[in-house]
Amino acid sequence: MNEQGMSVIVRTVTRLVYGLAIVFGFYVIMHGHLTPGGGFQGGAIVASAFALLLVSFGAAGLKGRLNKHLLQSLEEVGALAFLGLAFAGIGTVFFYNLLASSGSPLFGEPVAFGPNAGALNTGGLVPLMNWAVGLKVLTGIASIVIVMLVGARKEETE
Amino acid sequence: MRKAALLVAFLFVSAFLLLAATSTRPFGVPNDAAMDDYFIANAQGEVAANNVVTAVVFDYRGFDTLGEATVLFAAVVGVLTLFRKLREDER
Amino acid sequence: MNVGNFPFVIAALLVAFGLYALLFKRNLIKMVIGVSLVETGVNLFLVMLGYRSGGAAPIYTFATAGERMVLPTPQALTLTSIVIGLATTALLLSFAVFVHRHYGTLDVRKIKELRG
Numbered sequence: 217m218n219e220q221g222m223s224v225i226v227r228t229v230t231r232l233v234y235g236l237a238i239v240f241g242f243y244v245i246m247h248g249h250l251t252p253g254g255g256f257q258g259g260a261i262v263a264s265a266f267a268l269l270l271v272s273f274g275a276a277g278l279k280g281r282l283n284k285h286l287l288q289s290l291e292e293v294g295a296l297a298f299l300g301l302a303f304a305g306i307g308t309v310f311f312y313n314l315l316a317s318s319g320s321p322l323f324g325e326p327v328a329f330g331p332n333a334g335a336l337n338t339g340g341l342v343p344l345m346n347w348a349v350g351l352k353v354l355t356g357i358a359s360i361v362i363v364m365l366v367g368a369r370k371e372e373t374e
Numbered sequence: 375m376r377k378a379a380l381l382v383a384f385l386f387v388s389a390f391l392l393l394a395a396t397s398t399r400p401f402g403v404p405n406d407a408a409m410d411d412y413f414i415a416n417a418q419g420e421v422a423a424n425n426v427v428t429a430v431v432f433d434y435r436g437f438d439t440l441g442e443a444t445v446l447f448a449a450v451v452g453v454l455t456l457f458r459k460l461r462e463d464e465r
Numbered sequence: 466m467n468v469g470n471f472p473f474v475i476a477a478l479l480v481a482f483g484l485y486a487l488l489f490k491r492n493l494i495k496m497v498i499g500v501s502l503v504e505t506g507v508n509l510f511l512v513m514l515g516y517r518s519g520g521a522a523p524i525y526t527f528a529t530a531g532e533r534m535v536l537p538t539p540q541a542l543t544l545t546s547i548v549i550g551l552a553t554t555a556l557l558l559s560f561a562v563f564v565h566r567h568y569g570t571l572d573v574r575k576i577k578e579l580r581g
Contacts, residue, residue, distance in 0.1 A: 298440070327422045330530060334424045342421065352446070356449075363453060384485060392474060396473070401516065402517060402518035403517075407536055446551075449552030456559045
């Protein structure tokens with residue numbers, strides 16, 4: 217694998233596909249309380265799309281385009297947001313679901329019993345936790361992949 | 375000689391694994407499902423989520439998810455620290 | 466001997482293959498693949514423990530009414546186990562890169578012989 221990435225066919229297909237993969241990953245994160253999926257699965261999908269970009273365009277393709285400190289600070293934001301949401305209902309118990317079926321406009325609608333077509337406005341604190349964990353997994357795996365590629369490449373060209 | 379002893383030990387362990395796999399409970403009959411029946415019946419009322427697995431992961435068993443997020447964070451910090459030491463070695 | 470336990474035998478076979486790769490191969494990357502195979506077998510076994518005969522996925526969106534659902538708790542614990550397996554594999558591969566840079570080879574026997 218050289219610095220320019222892979223051949224023209226791989227690069228063209230990647231340009232067509234990676235936008236769809238990122239949007240699909242965010243869809244899986246957002247609908248985590250209705251369909252199979254959630255924070256961890258959606259974060260892994262977006263990180264895989266990012267790894268596809270990195271492999272097919274090489275390390276030279278992201279020279280001036282990515283800020284590594286931005287990735288690390290986004291991961292810390294995700295971890296702290298998850299911890300803060302866990303402490304939000306500390307008046308009753310740790311991890312108390314504060315907004316479930318409470319009528320507030322932020323994810324507060326109650327759910328009809330039995331099988332139904334899911335509504336997005338339900339779930340309480342669960343969709344917010346999905347976003348926090350998805351952000352954390354996404355930026356964590358992306359920073360691991362970037363550091364391993366750039367660190368291993370730099371010591372080989374010595 | 376050492377390779378023959380290793381092969382015998384490996385065959386012994388794999389025979390033990392296969393014997394243990396064939397003498398478990400029958401496939402499809404769980405042993406004790408009282409807690410999971412409670413989760414399936416009450417997840418829409420208490421958590422207001424259609425997905426019972428997400429309700430279990432983030433609400434009923436949220437403490438395990440907190441531990442898992444900590445493990446992922448520690449792994450990312452470990453990999454970043456290791457590669458920073460590599461780059462500082464060659465300067 | 467119960468023929469109905471065939472799915473559990475598949476999980477045990479995966480663990481046995483992973484142990485073979487861990488014991489009999491000399492390359493470090495192949496040993497990491499063996500560790501990953503053992504973790505996959507254990508995760509598969511954990512998910513298969515919660516199956517009910519004729520059950521459906523435990524999700525209420527567009528579900529058919531009056532059908533039994535499988536147990537959701539082993540699936541939730543398997544999620545945690547998969548993420549921990551990812552963390553372990555990432556650290557193992559970083560150590561493999563470090564060893565290759567220091568010794569120049571990935572052979573396990575040569576790493577034991579050289580000093581310094």
